[in-house]
Amino acid sequence: MSSAQRSTLSVLLLVLLVGSGCTSEKIVFVYPDEELDFRMRNLGVPALYLDQVTDMRPPEQREGEGRYFKITYPKDSDWEVPATRIYAEALAQDVDQTHLFELVPLRGQADYALSMDLLSMSCELRRSPASMLLSGGLGVGLGMVLGDDASSRAKYAVALGIVGILAIPVPTKNYAECEVRLTLENAHGDVVWQESCLGEHRGDRFMSATAREDQKLVNEHLTKAVKRANACLLGQLRHYLLETAGGGG
Secondary structure, eight states: OOHHHHHHHHHHHHHHHHHHTOOOOOBOOOOOOOOOOOOOTTSOOOEEEEEEEEEOOOHHHHHOBOOSSEEEEOOGGGBSSOHHHHHHHHHHHHHHHHTSSEEOSSGGGOSEEEEEEEEEEEEEEEEOHHHHHHHHHHHHHHHHHHOSSHHHHHHHHHHHHHHHHHHSOEEEEEEEEEEEEEEEEETTSOEEEEEEEEEEEEEEEEEOTTOOOHHHHIIIIIHHHHHHHHHHHHHHHHHHHHHHHTOOO
């Protein structure tokens, strides 16, 4: 292969790698089923109306933030449906599957109404600059071998150093959190209970600098963070209902 051919191949490879990190697909929230049963024995199942979700997430979560070393995602425009709807549907699923309440469509039919403040719901990806420098160094080393003379080796070293940074997977730290405050009102509109919970999930994954596996990472981490927040909230809500009724579990 001639120097010109090798140079062309390097450029094409670089373009393909950069392009591979871009995606226009919307992110969906694939929420797992709940296996816990919070049914209160010897007590009736109260009727619950799910009221509105108030979005109180910080701007960096709504708009997304960062590139390469620290990324906060998904931004609002990347979701298939709004984050408030995602959370409302997740909570409704957990309430229904835990049998803690009977969900009703109208507030006038309910014993209680539950409003939701979405304080946080996002993922964060972190890469170490040192690990990316190491992957770039591997590309530089390969480039120094391919060249025919000092000039061509320098060119290949630069090109393949960039390719190495973009293509070679490096360790990433992944974190997701969901923080929610729930407020319970009785049939008269009086606030009788309010609590907030933070659900978190962490994990490591090897990824290249151009890889954007947002859907996969949301599935692995954010769904679990939401599940943990809801488990905490519904557990405390069950405790309140038992205390109010003066009964046991």
